[in-house]
Each structure stands twice: as structure tokens, then as C-alpha cells.
Amino acid sequence: MRVLGIDPGLTRCGVGVVDGTVGRALTMVHVGVCRTPPDLDIARRLHQLEQQIEVSVLEHRPDVVAVERVFSQHNVRTVMGTAQASGVAMVVAARHGIPVHLHTPSEVKAAVTGSGRADKAQVTQMVTRLLRLTSAPTPADAADALALAICHIWRGGAQTRLQAAVEAQSARTTGTVAR
Numbered sequence: 001m002r003v004l005g006i007d008p009g010l011t012r013c014g015v016g017v018v019d020g021t022v023g024r025a026l027t028m029v030h031v032g033v034c035r036t037p038p039d040l041d042i043a044r045r046l047h048q049l050e051q052q053i054e055v056s057v058l059e060h061r062p063d064v065v066a067v068e069r070v071f072s073q074h075n076v077r078t079v080m081g082t083a084q085a086s087g088v089a090m091v092v093a094a095r096h097g098i099p100v101h102l103h104t105p106s107e108v109k110a111a112v113t114g115s116g117r118a119d120k121a122q123v124t125q126m127v128t129r130l131l132r133l134t135s136a137p138t139p140a141d142a143a144d145a146l147a148l149a150i151c152h153i154w155r156g157g158a159q160t161r162l163q164a165a166v167e168a169q170s171a172r173t174t175g176t177v178a179r
Contacts, residue, residue, distance in 0.1 A: 004062035005148030006089040010081035014141030017060045018149035028131040065093040066152035069102040111151035
């Protein structure tokens with residue numbers, strides 16, 4: 001499975017592509033950061049971000065896109081930019097018919113380090129180890145995007161199967177009741 005991980009941000013949006021399956025070695029395909037100038041109008045920044053993510057999708061052809069779920073922070077302005085960047089990533093994926101899955105920061109940290117309270121340095125260190133990289137990906141946004149992809153490879157398949165089972169059971173129950 002090829003996963004495009006997106007660590008959304010308006011100024012810096014991390015993108016990381018990882019190939020792998022549960023129980024097999026993971027391979028980093030690409031890592032980078034999409035950047036937009038802070039002095040540019042918000043609409044133009046979102047458009048630039050959309051174009052840069054589009055290039056990653058077209059170039060790497062992911063099977064799924066994993067995006068960090070936006071969580072509440074004290075700085076509403078930062079949350080708004082992050083949410084807007086997240087929405088842009090989801091729209092690009094949807095345009096190409098690619099499924100999107102959201103993962104919380106603590107879920108990603110737990111998947112990669114074993115602790116949902118790990119700091120950025122621990123996440124970066126584990127991403128470097130898991131992908132057998134000779135140097136740590138920088139900046140942290142890039143490492144976080146790779147961590148999102150890893151998290152989805154390890155947890156996303158199970159979540160997808162669980163959701164399918166719940167939906168199948170619901171359909172059976174609904175079908176039984178409707179008779």
C-alpha cells in the first residue's frame with residue numbers, strides 16, 4: 001500500500017509518501033514540505049498549496065491519503081489555517097478518487113513511538129529508524145507527514161476492516177428488520 005501522509009499547515013505543509021504493509025519493512029518514497037508565503041492573500045496561499053499537493057498526488061499515485069485531524073488549540077488563527085490546509089488536501093484526494101483517513105496527533109504518536117504523549121524529537125527519531133533513513137527528515141512537518149503515513153499503514157487497514165464489518169452487520173440487521 002502506498003500512503004501519502006499530510007501534516008497540514010498553511011505556511012509549511014508536510015508531505016510524505018511511504019510504501020508498506022503490516023509486518024513488512026516500510027520504504028520512504030518521498031518527503032517534502034509545501035510552503036506558501038505568509039504575506040500572500042489567504043485564497044492565493046490555499047491555491048498554491050492545492051497545486052503543490054496535486055503534484056505529489058500525480059507524481060506518487062498514493063492508494064490512500066492520511067491527514068492529521070485538526071484539534072483545538074488556544075490560537076484560533078493557527079487552527080483556522082491548519083483546518084483550511086487540511087480541507088485542501090482532502091479535496092485534492094477526493095478529486096482523484098483517493099480515500100482519505102484522518103488520524104489524531106496522539107494516535108500517530110502512539111503508532112510510531114508507543115506513546116501518545118511522545119514529543120516531536122521522539123517521533124522524528126522513530127520515523128528515521130522505522131524507515132531506515134541515514135538522517136532525520138527535516139523540518140518536523142516532513143517527519144510528521146511520514147509518521148502519518150506509517151500510522152495509516154499500521155492502523156488504517158484494521159480500522160477499514162472494522163468499519164466494513166460494522167457496516168455489513170448494520171446492513172444485515174437492517175435487511176432482517178425490513179423483511
